[in-house]
Amino acid sequence: MYYAVIMAGGSGTRLWPLSRQRRPKQALKLIGQRTMFQYAVDRIAPIFPPERILVVTRGEHAALLMEQVPELLPENFIVEPEGRGTAPAIGLAAIHLHGKDAAALMAVLTADHYITDAEGFRQVLVIAAQVAEAGHLVTLGIKPTSPSTGFGYIHHGVDLGTIDGLPTFQVERFVEKPDFETATQMMESGDYSWNSGMFIWRVDRILAEFERQLPEFYNQLTEVAATLRQPAYEATLKRVWPKVTKQTIDYGVMEGAADVAVIPVSIGWTDVGSWGSLLTLLPADRDGNILIGPHIGINTRDTLVFGDKRLIATIGVQGLVIIDTEDALLVCPKEQEQEVRAMVDQLKQAGLSQWL
């Protein structure tokens, strides 16, 4: 059977002060009336019934996410004691799935991306399942719409054929986040996709790759798997997990894996990683402003005002990001939004946990 595994373990530091330790990015209404996690479920609900949707998350977020989508089964929430990177998170989901169904097909999906063409996305998932069924580890590539330096790229190799108009390529190479010039060349060549972090594969295939490439982690996984659906499971996981080496699926598995395929797609995909990404995603008014919540402005341009707690008045500001919450306010030019992470680190170092 075909299962969806939604990765919902992140915290979304760069969306502070809206995202917090107890209110992670995926639980926020950043776009319209649904949270990122609700959108992630909504868009696959037509092809995955609730019992075939799994969620990997952290203990402190599980209850919040369960509340947001009550149709999902509580036992389908796979809770990590602590985050160890995407490879362990996926490995943990894989042993759960393998325990249910050794022939399972597994779509690893994300909760922090926004996809405007949900119908197109579902078609891609169905086609990708066919490619994965044949044994490929499939990664969804996003056809670049700009020479972004914020994503990894995937170099397309041998053409593996086309299903329903969607070509599949062998992956030639994963490319780390490039500089602007390289990004421009890659985009213009047409031979590269953005690495979306979404994957489709047979659960036996990915477990075999873990065994071959990350044998130590595979042994740890096996130890946990031996206690699945038993009272000892939680204690075992809590004991093993802190010893697991942090690892991403890209570097830990995909780069060295055999039979990796990429399906480049155009589905209106956006990584909602930072406040700046909302400026590209939400519709701006004729002054280039995106104004969420009560606002009054004079000479205000290209500015994101995000807050519904009070009236926000701006005079003579340009390219500013203003994020207002009940107990914290951020004011930052959009070109310095990458500093938000450093600010959160400062709060941590200063022990100001009430605002984390």
Added chain:
Amino acid sequence: MYYAVIMAGGSGTRLWPLSRQRRPKQALKLIGQRTMFQYAVDRIAPIFPPERILVVTRGEHAALLMEQVPELLPENFIVEPEGRGTAPAIGLAAIHLHGKDAAALMAVLTADHYITDAEGFRQVLVIAAQVAEAGHLVTLGIKPTSPSTGFGYIHHGVDLGTIDGLPTFQVERFVEKPDFETATQMMESGDYSWNSGMFIWRVDRILAEFERQLPEFYNQLTEVAATLRQPAYEATLKRVWPKVTKQTIDYGVMEGAADVAVIPVSIGWTDVGSWGSLLTLLPADRDGNILIGPHIGINTRDTLVFGDKRLIATIGVQGLVIIDTEDALLVCPKEQEQEVRAMVDQLKQAGLSQWL
């Protein structure tokens, strides 16, 4: 006897969103732990007992101000039904004083200025009383510390002598707010003071000037004065006041008055008229920031952060004014702070009275 009349009828539009219709500038804690009105009383309390301090204010603000300085006598609050400018406000106070004591000496003082040298200020008030006793209409001039284009100037004329080292001059001329070049020349000449809006005179002298220069208003005043301490007083005031022509004391009386004297003083006087004035008044940190309330910053310079309701985080901002209140937030570069008034007008026009 010598009386102080504190003018506390303004609203302080340029200090929005902290100043509001129901919470005017003089009732705010802009500097330290006391409100502007409390400071105005504090600094004269050593020389004026409470029964000789009168306050002119508007009906909707009287209760708030009484609460702030409970030592003052409720009957010493002179309430204008509506603001008609400084000349009518002073005229109304004058008939009240004249009713108490026809030989009263009257110091017209302000609640929206900050004075660092309170002791020096009190000495000036005592000396000015001697000059006023002799029949002069005394205006306190502030020795310019910058070529400000935001104040009116007073041209010093004939030297009238010196008391305790403080010279008094006849006023040659009142000068409207000048351009920068003129302001520079005036400042460098040493023959000009800023017009502080503070005056000391005998109540019979100022009433005589009203009679001579503003006869229509004087008749209106006489009508009100006839009902002083009678049940008909309030009804008379309410009936007469809307018909009173708006007029400032400077243009309506001082420019045409006889025997006007100026005492130029250096008492650490600042007009707390706008957010920018706080930037010159409050001590800045080594990055030029003035930070009131919890703040965390990265690359933040020459910025005023005023708020104690939540954490305010700033990244990469310079020369910004950020004013945070329970229900409204202002973000504005300091050089555009004069637009705050226009913003408040927009709120009025839009009928958004909850934020006025």
